[in-house]
Amino acid sequence: MNADGPRTPAYEEAVRVRIATARLRAAHQAPYLASAVFALNPVILEPALDEDTGAPVADPGFRAFPADTRWNLYVEPGTALAAPVEEVAWWMLHQVGHLVRGHAARSPVRPEPGHEAGHAAGDVRDEEAHRWNQAADAEINDDLEAEDLRGPAGVVSPTDLGLPAHRTAEEYVPMLDVLADAMGRGGQALAEAIDCGSAVDGQERTYADSASGEGLTQLDRELLERSIAAGIQDRISARSEVPSGWRRWAEERLRPSVNWRARLGATIRRGLSTVGGQVDFSYHRPSRRAGAYADIVPPSMVRAVPDTVLVMDTSGSVGNDVLNRLLAEVTGIIDGVAGPNRRLRAFCCDVHPHPVQVVRRPSDVELVGGGGTDMRAGIAAAMALRPRPDLVIVLTDGETPWPEQRPAAQVVVCLIGDGGHAPGWASVARVPADVPWRVPAKGES
Known part of the structure; x- marks a missing residue:
């Protein structure tokens, strides 16, 4: 210097x-x-x-x-x-x-x-x-x-x-x-x-x-x-x-209107495609080349439809009206990938998970619960199901503790509102707290 x-x-x-x-x-x-x-x-x-x-x-x-x-x-x-x-x-x-x-x-x-x-x-x-x-x-x-x-x-x-x-x-x-x-x-x-x-x-x-x-x-x-x-x-x-x-x-x-629907759809579709892109052999539908074999029926390749479980935060901080509207969005996206009227398993969870519900439409879900929030319990209950899910979609405001370890399934967290947080191992889509009603596509109920 x-x-x-x-x-x-x-x-x-x-x-x-x-x-x-x-x-x-x-x-x-x-x-x-x-x-x-x-x-x-x-x-x-x-x-x-x-x-x-x-x-x-x-x-x-x-x-x-x-x-x-x-x-x-x-x-x-x-x-x-x-x-x-x-x-x-x-x-x-x-x-x-x-x-x-x-x-x-x-x-x-x-x-x-x-x-x-x-x-x-x-x-x-x-x-x-x-x-x-x-x-x-x-x-x-x-x-x-x-x-x-x-x-x-x-x-x-x-x-x-x-x-x-x-x-x-x-x-x-x-x-x-x-x-x-x-x-x-x-x-x-x-x-x-x-x-x-x-x-x-x-x-x-x-x-x-x-x-x-x-x-x-x-x-x-x-x-x-x-x-x-x-x-x-x-x-x-x-x-x-x-x-x-x-x-x-x-x-x-x-014209700052965040296209949260596109973001939510891309996040869920990516989770579905990650686990749904796997293929395996199946005898449920014989191969088109079966005629080339004398006494053997060869299997065909099939693509598994991802098994999806919904975990819904029904604590006092999340309103049922918001959940109902968001359910319509999520199930509409899943129908577009996995096919309409597919059965879904769903949990309502506050501090503890409530009994699993098997539904076809968002209107079939009965929202029960209230009080505190612990999504660790909801995700653990989802992973304990048999067959084990490929994809878990969590609807929450994020005011909850999360599992420290990444679950074996893909996890998509739909964060409602501007607060809360999600774990680093999850795919995240933030949605507004005032979710407008989804307009059903042609042919939807």
């Missing part, structure tokens, strides 16, 4: 120039996102230096210029100096997409207690977090491609993978699961493992400690998003080109 303070490393000025140049390029390429690009707060990390030259060495774990939910953009000097300006600009627009689309808030991945800051770039994350990152990438990369902005090698591209464009991350997750499984059997990876930071999944990384207290406040983010949405609407009114994903986002942002 000299009299004028600590010396700025020689590489830092070059990094700042590279970031400033890339920022201008990104704003020019997508002017409707210019304010978002300039709102990014670059945080220059401590690099690894070459022992001989003293120059920063690129770290592949930071190739995506990861961001956090406070709009801090983490810049690893070696990576920034090695990447072309065009690539840095592309990653800036990519990270803006994660931030503005709210991927961290929508993420199905939740930090485990005591591990909120457990990820560093390059760490191996659990499969669900990795898949969500890829699905969120797919949601925003097709909009970049619509602007003729092709991503660097190795990124997820719906076009290159043969997937439909203009879908949400929630819709891309099951598609990528199927595609990754098929490609894995052929010894081919779906895409490179790229970590976009907590901006995509809400799980803090260890390197984010260097930006403690920096970035945008919640109010800053709200005002910025409304400004971006208004700007996009102005461009649409002036008949300027805006990718369809950003058009949809701006419309929803300025």
